[in-house]
Amino acid sequence: MGWFSFLTDWQEKESLRFYNTLMKEKEVFSIPPTATAVRMYNCGPTVYGPQHIGNLSAAVFADTIRRVLEWNGYRVRQVINITDFGHLSSDADEGEDKMARGLRAAHKEFTMENMRTLATQYMEQYLSDIKALNVAVEKITFPRASDYVPAQIAMIATLIEKGYAYETSDGVYFEVSRFPRYGALGGIDLKGQKEGARVEVNTQKRGPHDFVLWKKSGSGIGGDTVEAPEQTLLGWDSPWGRGFPGWHIECSAMVNSLLGKQIDIHTGGIEHIAIHHNNEIAQSEAATGKHPFSRFWMHRAHIRMNDAKMAKSEGNVAYLSDVIERMYHPLALRYWFLTSHYRANANFTWEALDAAQKAYLRLRRFVDSNEGTAVVPAVWKRRIRNHLNDDLDTPGAIAALWDMSRAEGVSPAEVKAAILFADDVLGLGFEHEDPLARRLYEAAFGSEKKLDEVPAEIAALVREREQARLDKNFGKADELRDELLKRGYRLEDSEAGPRVVRIG
Numbered sequence: 068m069g070w071f072s073f074l075t076d077w078q079e080k081e082s083l084r085f086y087n088t089l090m091k092e093k094e095v096f097s098i099p100p101t102a103t104a105v106r107m108y109n110c111g112p113t114v115y116g117p118q119h120i121g122n123l124s125a126a127v128f129a130d131t132i133r134r135v136l137e138w139n140g141y142r143v144r145q146v147i148n149i150t151d152f153g154h155l156s157s158d159a160d161e162g163e164d165k166m167a168r169g170l171r172a173a174h175k176e177f178t179m180e181n182m183r184t185l186a187t188q189y190m191e192q193y194l195s196d197i198k199a200l201n202v203a204v205e206k207i208t209f210p211r212a213s214d215y216v217p218a219q220i221a222m223i224a225t226l227i228e229k230g231y232a233y234e235t236s237d238g239v240y241f242e243v244s245r246f247p248r249y250g251a252l253g254g255i256d257l258k259g260q261k262e263g264a265r266v267e268v269n270t271q272k273r274g275p276h277d278f279v280l281w282k283k284s285g286s287g288i289g290g291d292t293v294e295a296p297e298q299t300l301l302g303w304d305s306p307w308g309r310g311f312p313g314w315h316i317e318c319s320a321m322v323n324s325l326l327g328k329q330i331d332i333h334t335g336g337i338e339h340i341a342i343h344h345n346n347e348i349a350q351s352e353a354a355t356g357k358h359p360f361s362r363f364w365m366h367r368a369h370i371r372m373n374d375a376k377m378a379k380s381e382g383n384v385a386y387l388s389d390v391i392e393r394m395y396h397p398l399a400l401r402y403w404f405l406t407s408h409y410r411a412n413a414n415f416t417w418e419a420l421d422a423a424q425k426a427y428l429r430l431r432r433f434v435d436s437n438e439g440t441a442v443v444p445a446v447w448k449r450r451i452r453n454h455l456n457d458d459l460d461t462p463g464a465i466a467a468l469w470d471m472s473r474a475e476g477v478s479p480a481e482v483k484a485a486i487l488f489a490d491d492v493l494g495l496g497f498e499h500e501d502p503l504a505r506r507l508y509e510a511a512f513g514s515e516k517k518l519d520e521v522p523a524e525i526a527a528l529v530r531e532r533e534q535a536r537l538d539k540n541f542g543k544a545d546e547l548r549d550e551l552l553k554r555g556y557r558l559e560d561s562e563a564g565p566r567v568v569r570i571g
Contacts (some may be wrong), residue, residue, distance in 0.1 A: 068440055079451045083139050085132075085332075086410060088340060088364040089252050093458055096136075096363065098331055104142035107133065107327040108361070110318065110335035110343070111147040111209070113154040114189035115169030119384045120415065121370035121377040123196055127404050128367045128493075129334055130202040134492045137454055145323050149188035149193075149211045149453045150299075153282075154314040158171050164311075166302075177301060177326055196387045199397040201494045210321050212312075216303050218320040219312040222354050223280045223305075229351040230521060232280055235271035239281040239307050244274050246349040252342040252364060261435065278315040278346050292321060313348035322347075323355065333361035337368055368412045370404075377415070385415065393417070396507055397493050399424035405461040405493055427495065428508040430468070430486055434497045435505065436566065439480035443488050447471050451485060513557060513570035529565060532558065 084093045098105055109129040112118050126147065133143045154165045166182050169189075175181040190211070198204050212219075223239055226232035231245050243249050243257070250257055257276050284302045302310045313319075322330060328351075335344060344364065351360040369376070375383050390400050403423035407413035443451075447467065454463035468489060472482050490497045519527075532547035548558055552570075559566040 072107055081449075083135065083456045084458055085365055086364075086458045089359070089361075094363070096509060098141070102331075103368045104144045105136050105332065106330040107136075107145045107332040107334070108318070108322050108326060108330055109145065109147045109232050109333075110339055111149055111205065112189075112193050113150040113165045114186045114193060115165040116172070116189055116379065117375060117386050117388070118189075118193050118196060119379060119386055120390070121372075121384075123200060123400075124370050124404050125334070125336060125367055126197040126202050127200055127401055128409050129382045130197075130200075130494060131405070131409075131459055131461065131492060132332065132334065132365065133203070133206070133356070134494055138491050139456070143206070144208075144326060144397070145206060146208045146321065148318060148321050149186070149190050149209055150314065150317060151211050151213050152182060153212065153311045153317060161451045172410060179301060181392075182301065185550055186211070186213070199387060199391075200401045201398060201496050203494075208325060210325060212317040212321065214555060215317070215320050215324060218324050220281075220305050220321050222301075222316060222323065222350070223307075223312070226280065226350060229353060231350070233273065234307055236283075236312065237271060238279050238283050238313075240277040241280055241346070241350055241353075242273055243276045243278070243349065246353055246466050248352070248358075249276075249349050250345055252345050252348060254398065255341055255345060263422035277313060279340075280311055280316050280350070281307050281312055283308045283310040289396050315343055316328070316350060319345075319347050319351040319354070319360075322351065322360075328355040328357040329359070330361045330365045332365060334365045340364075340366060351390075353534045365409075367409050370415055374414055391418070394426050394507070395420055396427065396504055396536060398504070399427045402493075402495060404425040405463060408462055409459055415517070425511065426469075428504060428511055430495070430496060431501065431504045432508045432512065434481070434483050434486055437479045437483045439478075439483070441478060441480035441484045443485045444477065444481055447477070447481075447485055448488065451489050455489070461493060464493070465550075521569075525551065525554060525567070528554075529558065529567060533565060 082095045086092070087094045087097050107129070109125070111126075114123055129145070129147065133145050135142050152164065152166050155163065166186065167177065169185050170177055170181055173185060175185065182538075190209075194204055194209070223232060226241060227234070227239065232239055233239050249255075303312075322333075333344070333347075348360050352358050371377055372383050372385060375381070377384055383564070387397060387400070390397065399420060400423070403415070403420055406423060438447055450463050450467050454460040454467060457463075468482075468486055471477055471485055486497055528547055532544050535541070535544040535547060551558060555570055557568045557570050559568060
């Protein structure tokens with residue numbers, strides 16, 4: 068390899084950087100030389116009902132991270148948990164268990180079997196939805212929290228033995244004051260918070276910020292009050308009585324069981340920073356003695372809808388089924404997700420999705436309509452790579468593709484090559500045939516026809532117009548183009564010649 072080729076390759080391989088919430092800055096990502104794969108854990112859904120598109124965006128975010136890691140030569144071990152019990156309506160150990168809420172909404176009897184069945188139903192729907200969004204589910208492990216209860220009990224026992232946790236009449240709690248690093252993620256100032264501002268005041272707790280590790284049946288878990296005494300039958304046996312592990316300990320136990328005591332990347336929504344993820348750090352590091360629990364923390368900003376919080380409880384929500392019912396391609400929604408940076412709040416509207424679908428279909432059509440092969444020009448390849456390696460700047464990479472499509476001196480085959488190059492990370496499925504996308508773009512833009520597929524008089528007009536252009540008789544060429552439009556055909560000029568598009 069010559070010096071120039073070596074320099075070009077080096078310039079193209081811009082370091083992969085991620086914004087680390089823990090350090091509050093972008094950092095170059097790497098793994099220890101002895102590691103064989105990136106260990107990544109992504110906080111997944113609580114499956115008490117269908118997941119709205121804001122929830123689905125988290126899976127696309129995690130999938131995009133995995134894709135850019137693989138693009139940079141890493142192997143990835145990825146885990147997305149399925150929470151099927153113990154997640155209360157507030158992250159701060161308050162309210163009703165969301166699975167109990169799902170059982171009530173489905174008018175199901177409160178039994179462990181029904182809770183498991185309900186969770187299975189919505190877990191399968193979630194997997195179907197994210198697969199439609201081209202999330203590579205076959206590369207991901209999806210553990211169910213209810214399958215790891217023994218591991219959670221064991222971790223709680225370890226925390227009690229080490230003096231980080233204590234038992235009360237209603238459960239077992241982690242003593243936050245015993246962990247001085249608590250709140251480092253996100254810079255949470257516990258001293259500045261009023262007592263009871265984050266958690267419900269509990270006179271049995273040693274500190275207002277102590278959080279539940281095990282909740283005994285009959286003490287509030289799942290809303291098991293006097294009005295709902297049947298819920299006291301739910302739960303598992305433990306050294307502290309029948310009950311449920313808390314939501315936070317679920318993740319720590321599954322990480323430890325599937326990925327080890329320390330991981331490389333942990334993701335979630337920004338709403339997880341203050342409580343859930345700080346709790347995970349505290350209990351994991353206290354139990355294992357390993358610091359840090361995760362080297363990188365990455366958080367997705369909120370997806371809003373019509374400038375308001377997207378929430379099922381408020382009726383301001385959209386599901387993938389709504390997207391499909393309105394004749395949008397699921398990957399148009401993925402495209403829309405990628406047009407905003409993951410650390411920036413995005414506002415979903417149907418008008419925005421309409422624009423995203425048109426843009427997505429134009430890229431799709433560009434790939435389908437150009438049969439040539441080419442190499443991505445170095446300057447554009449470097450620009451695309453630098454965007455994607457700079458903390459997943461997917462909006463910048465998409466903008467580069469559109470700039471390239473309009474640039475002088477760039478062939479259609481080179482643009483197609485660039486789209487496919489970027490799509491290794493964007494995950495829009497351009498490398499495969501997509502009959503649904505073809506039907507949608509033919510409906511939106513018309514169907515392309517070869518000259519031998521159109522009526523003879525139309526083919527004759529096309530040839531006559533081409534001759535007029537060759538003769539530089541552009542006035543006549545424009546008249547013939549307009550005549551074709553009146554007859555329901557649009558001409559699109561390319562280096563390969565005119566494309567005839569049926570629009571009627």
